[in-house]
Amino acid sequence: MTRALWFILKLAILVAIVVWLAENPGAVTLAWRGYVVETSIAILLLAIVVVAVVAALLYRLWKAIRRAPRRFGRRRRARKRERGYQALTRGMVAVAAGDAAAARRFATEADNLLRDPPLTMLLSAQAAQLNGDDRAAEKYFQAMLERPETAFLGVRGLLNKALRENDRPVALKLARQAHDLQPRTPWVLTTLFDLEARSGHWEQAERILLEAQKLGAVAPDIARRHRTALLLERSYEAELAGRVGEAQTLAGSAHDQMPGFAPAAVRSALLLARAGKPKPAVRTIERAWRIEPHPDLADAFREIEPNADALAQVKRFERLMSANPDHPESHLALARVALTARLWGEARKHLSKALALRPSRRTYRLLADLAQEEHGDAIGARDWLAKAALAPEDPGWSCGNCGAGFGSWRGVCGNCGSFDSVQWRETPTGDALAGPAGTDLLAPPEPRQSAA
Ligand SMILES: [Zn+2]
Known part of the structure; x- marks a missing residue:
């Protein structure tokens, strides 16, 4: 609407000028080197306008011609870059598809077209790897390591190679480098944790585990299990170095992390017993037994008081069993001490209960022992042993x-x-x-x- 108004306004002005010029024609005479031109003011003005328009058009044309080569070059470069990116994309797809020949072809093409090493080096390295040329791949990864923008990709490539080749010292060094570059990357944390732990660097592993857990890279229950294992390993290490008190404290921490984990409870209890503290040792085993009875716990429980006579052991185990009375391990543990105390009826009662709950080779073997020791029944014992061979492992x-x-x-x-x-x-x-x-x-x- 405004445009139409504007146009009408311009037209009106033009018409007004034309009308005014028609009413005031005037006369112009031009004389130059014997030529004489006589015309009106209106024609002269029209001639000036035409000359100005033609001059402007010529100037534009001249500018366009002058710029043409530069514009052409720019367009050619843009096309080249586009083809380069296309080659890069296709190369990555080829790497993902495992097409080694295509990956190499596109890597070379992208490298030639783009001339941007940080962008194409990763593809070149992956293509080299895919073609089985590990040395070329390593060369690319090393080159990437030198540039801050690609250093992490370089470390990752070299680290994966070291892990594949099972070269743990090199892998550990690279994983630490990757951690310095990207301390919050989950796979870096879990890889570094695994390498530190496998290398026996318990305290470093513990620190990394904590970082990984904070970032959610490790599930809380897995982290707790790993931490328990690390504390137990540190406990062994302290004991080997003669630091018995520290060994006991660490075992206690491990047991507190996972009270139902038999190895932690066993180690903590036996170190306590050895330090002349049988009561907390017994409490430790009972706590674990309540959560998850385990044959190792039963062995440790007996070992806490090795000098107790057979009947006293039965009494001790009856108390332990009360922490988890319906578990087959409870019946088995009690049956074993009852056998040693020659309480045949008691042993038979618990073995049959264990058998009803979960048949196992151990139960059948103990039944064989019972037959042999109670009546000297070799044939009965052999029958039980035959059943043991067929029972679940x-x-x-x-x-x-x-x-x-x-x-x-x-x-x-x-x-x-x-x-x-x-x-x-x-x-x-x-x-x-x-x-x-x-x-x-x-x-x-x-x-x-x-x-x-
Ligand atoms: Zn293994």
């Missing part, structure tokens, strides 16, 4: 990572070096049943792979 300590079985718990798997992977499992593999659990409860775990 007893749970044992085994590594969740490699499946290796162990006679007792340890923080680092002696077979594959994983940290906190040895757990009490229903279906142990390997030689988990080689020896009775907890034969050497106070001994530190066997020498482990870590020595860094």
Whole structure:
């Protein structure tokens, strides 16, 4: 609307000027080198306007021609960059798809087109890796390490390579470097934690674990289990170094972290007993038994008072059993001490209850012992042992990572070096049943792979 008004206004002004010029024609005479032009003011003005418009158009054309090469160059560069990004994208897709040849082709193309090393180096490195050229990949990652904007990607590439090659000292160094660069990245924290723990750096591992837990990179229950394992390992280390008091305090902290975790309760109780404190030792085992009865706890409970006679042991175990009276382990533990005390009826009662709750090889073996010792019944004992062979395997300590079985718990798997992977499992593999659990409860775990 305003535009139409504006147009009408302009038209009116123009018409007014034309009318005014028609009414006041005037005369102009131009004389130059013998030529004489006679015209009116209106024609002269029109001629000036036409000349001005033509001059303006010519100037614009000249400017456009002058700028053309620069504009052409810019457009060509933009097209090149676009093709470069396209090659980069396709290269990344090829890496994700595992197409080594395409990845290499697009990496070279992107590198040529973009000439922006920080952008293309990662693709080049991944393409090299995919083509099995680890040395070239490492070269790219090293180069990325030199630039602050790509340093983290470089560290990540080198760290993954070290982890793949199982080169723990190098991996640990790189993980620490990655942690310095990006201290809040979850995978950096969990990787660094694992490497510190596998290397036996318990206190560093504990610190990293706390950071990881704060960021939610580790679930609270897993973090508590790891912390318990670290405290137990520190306790073993302190004991080996002759710091028995510290060993006991650390074992106590481990037990407080997870009161139902048998290895922590056993270690804490036995160190207390050894320090001449049998009462808190008994309380520790009872606390754990209430949460989760375990054969290792029963062994430790007996060991707290090794000199008690057989009947006194039965009395002690009756009290322990009252903490968790309906658990098969309670019946088994009591049956064992009853057998030693030659209380046959008592032993039989608890073995049959254990059998009703959960048939197991241990129960059948104890029934064989009972038949042999009570009546000298070798045939009856053999029958029970035959049943034991067919019964479900007893749970044992085994590594969740490699499946290796162990006679007792340890923080680092002696077979594959994983940290906190040895757990009490229903279906142990390997030689988990080689020896009775907890034969050497106070001994530190066997020498482990870590020595860094
Ligand atoms: Zn293992």
